[in-house]
Amino acid sequence: MADIYKVNSSNIVGGPGRLVWAPHGTPAPTKISDVMDMAFPYDLKGPWKDLGATSEGIEISRGFEEEEFEVDQYKGPVDTEITRWTHTLSTQLAENTLENRQLALIGGPIIETPPVLGTATKLTSAIVEGATVLSLAGTADFKEGGWAKIGNQIVKVSKISGSSLYLSDPVKEAAAADVDVFPVTELGTKRIGYGTADVVPFIMLALISQKKDGSLYMAIFRKCKVSGDEKTQTFSKDKRLLPLGLQAFPEDGVPIEENVYYELEEVR
Numbered sequence: 105m106a107d108i109y110k111v112n113s114s115n116i117v118g119g120p121g122r123l124v125w126a127p128h129g130t131p132a133p134t135k136i137s138d139v140m141d142m143a144f145p146y147d148l149k150g151p152w153k154d155l156g157a158t159s160e161g162i163e164i165s166r167g168f169e170e171e172e173f174e175v176d177q178y179k180g181p182v183d184t185e186i187t188r189w190t191h192t193l194s195t196q197l198a199e200n201t202l203e204n205r206q207l208a209l210i211g212g213p214i215i216e217t218p219p220v221l222g223t224a225t226k227l228t229s230a231i232v233e234g235a236t237v238l239s240l241a242g243t244a245d246f247k248e249g250g251w252a253k254i255g256n257q258i259v260k261v262s263k264i265s266g267s268s269l270y271l272s273d274p275v276k277e278a279a280a281a282d283v284d285v286f287p288v289t290e291l292g293t294k295r296i297g298y299g300t301a302d303v304v305p306f307i308m309l310a311l312i313s314q315k316k317d318g319s320l321y322m323a324i325f326r327k328c329k330v331s332g333d334e335k336t337q338t339f340s341k342d343k344r345l346l347p348l349g350l351q352a353f354p355e356d357g358v359p360i361e362e363n364v365y366y367e368l369e370e371v372r
Contacts, residue, residue, distance in 0.1 A: 114317065121162045121313040123155040123195065124148055125207070128306035128327055136322050136368055139310050152310070155207075156199030159345050162311060164323070165192045191352035191364050193309065193325065196345040200337075202294050208348045209335055210304055212297040221253060222287035228267070232278045238269040240285055251288035255279060258288060304329050309350065319370035326355040326365060 124139065130151060133139050141147045148154060169188040172181035197204050205211055226241045238254070243264050246252060250261050252269060255277055263270035269285075309325040331349040338344060354363040 117313075117315050117321075119313055119315070120158070121311045123158060123162055124152045124310045124312065125155065125328075126152045126308045126310075128308055130308050132308075132326060133310070133322075133324060133368075136312065136320050136370070139322065140312060153203070155197055155204060155348070156201070157197075159196040159198045159343075162195040163193065164311070165190070165194075189364070191325070192331070192350065193311075193328070193352065194347075194349040197348050198343065198345060200344050200346050202296055204346055204348075206296055207307075208330060208346050209298055210301050210330060212299065212301075215295045217293045217295070219251075219253065219258065219288050219292040220290035222289050224284035224286045227254075227279060227281050227283045227285060230279065230281045231275060233276060234274040235278075236271045236274050238271065238275075238285060240267055240269060243267055243269060245287040247287070251291060253286040253288050254283065258291070306353075309352075317372075319372065321370070322368045324366055324368070325350075325352045326358065326363070327353045329353070 131138075136142070137149075139149060139152050141149070167190050168186050169190075170184040170186050173183045173185060174181050197208065202214060206214060222245045225243075225245070228239045228241055231238065238252070240246075243266075246261055246264060246269060248261055248264050251258050252261055252271075253259075254275060257276055259275060260272040261269050262272040306327050306329055309328045311323045311325075313321045315321060328350045331351050333347070333349050335347045335349075337346060352364050354360075356363075
């Protein structure tokens with residue numbers, strides 16, 4: 105028996121999204137490559153910033169309220185009129201960084217304090233990117249389980265054997281012999297405060313998703329604010345998620361058909 109159903113499975117889509125943001129006033133992108141490099145490692149263009157991994161999906165909601173219109177001649181409404189549009193976006197941020205908390209919880213400025221360093225010693229042999237062993241002129245001031253600074257990177261020391269430091273994580277940059285390596289006696293800090301702010305800043309938001317054929321979809325929300333819903337974080341044995349809810353608003357000077365958000369979708 106012939107199949108009466110017309111199904112195009114390529115139109116059935118799913119998958120996670122990449123949530124990124126930029127300050128309000130950033131020029132609205134006209135193509136996906138305005139936001140993200142189109143080749144590996146798919147870095148963002150400035151001033152866009154990643155919000156990282158999410159949990160339980162990213163939800164977009166669009167709806168409206170309406171009033172009924174009645175006339176004397178009918179016992180019931182003859183039409184409706186839209187009185188209010190609402191646009192919201194919500195998710196749970198899995199990357200609980202200070203920068204993400206600053207955005208989601210309306211935090212103050214981030215103030216950085218540099219680490220406290222001990223007396224430097226020299227590398228006795230060059231290292232390549234990815235190295236996990238440092239050969240030094242001396243290791244007396246370093247501690248197992250402590251930290252060392254080489255270049256712009258601070259690395260954790262897992263073991264000390266003779267004149268060698270064994271690292272928990274590989275170094276990210278190569279270094280020549282005679283480069284200074286510092287013991288870190290106290291890590292630096294980042295400080296942020298949360299108070300009774302008068303103003304919630306606007307931001308621009310983009311949601312990028314990849315379809316199963318590899319092509320990309322992107323939604324751009326022109327003007328968003330973090331909503332006032334309570335953001336509860338639970339300190340427990342489970343992973344601590346950071347709730348993020350936003351409301352989108354119409355942008356001035358943009359055609360009414362797309363003044364809240366618009367979509368870009370790659371086609372073949």
